[in-house]
Amino acid sequence: MNKSRVEAFTDAVVAIVMTIMVLEFKVPDEPTFKALAANMSYLVAYLISFLFIGVAWYNHHYMLTLTKHVTKRVYWLNNFWILTMSLLPVSTAWAGKFMAKPQPELFYFIVFLLWELAYALLSHALVQANATDHPEIAAKIKAMLPYRMNARPLFWVATLVVAGLILFVWPPLSMVFTVVELITMGIRTTPDSDRIIGA
Secondary structure (H helix, E strand, O other), rough: OOOOHHHHHHHOOOOOHHHHHOOOOOOOOOOOOHHHOHHHHHHHHHHHHHHHHHHHHHHHHHHHHOOOOHHEEEEEEHHHHHHHHOOOOHHHHHHHHOOHHHHHHHHHHHHHHHHHHHHHHHHHHHHHEEEEEEOHHHHHHHHHHEEEHHOOOOHHHHHHHHHHHHHOOOOOOHHHHHHHHHHHHHHHOOOOOOOOOOO
């Protein structure tokens, strides 16, 4: 399968998702910072989701740039990854509007977990697709922090337990939890992630 077509399609969807999210930010009815502050909770949710997409795309781009083979399984798992990301505008808008309520925050966190699952399945499929002919590429993907985190069952259990406790104690903390994980994944990239050249 043509890798560049998959990359182009993915990039287009990611760009659309980011655009839809910013359009949800309502222009204040009055020319005051007080009116702007009325939208502050959505702005916070938007900035977190923007970070979410930025980190996700960076790691996704690294994996697809490395890979030599895009199989049918990789293609459909990539679509699943895109699907989970396309849910961000609605989950961001809902969580931003009701920042202190558990159900909108829970929905946002479920979308985040689905994205994590999709990313884990996709990265595993890319490893398998390259393992035989290009084991060095498979090894690089397996060395990525998101891959190593998602490969540990304890990570999933701890995430669910901590998130469950946070959501019912003080819901906005779920956003903080998400930000910490995203910053960790954004900083701790593989050493060659900013030097890789497209194949």
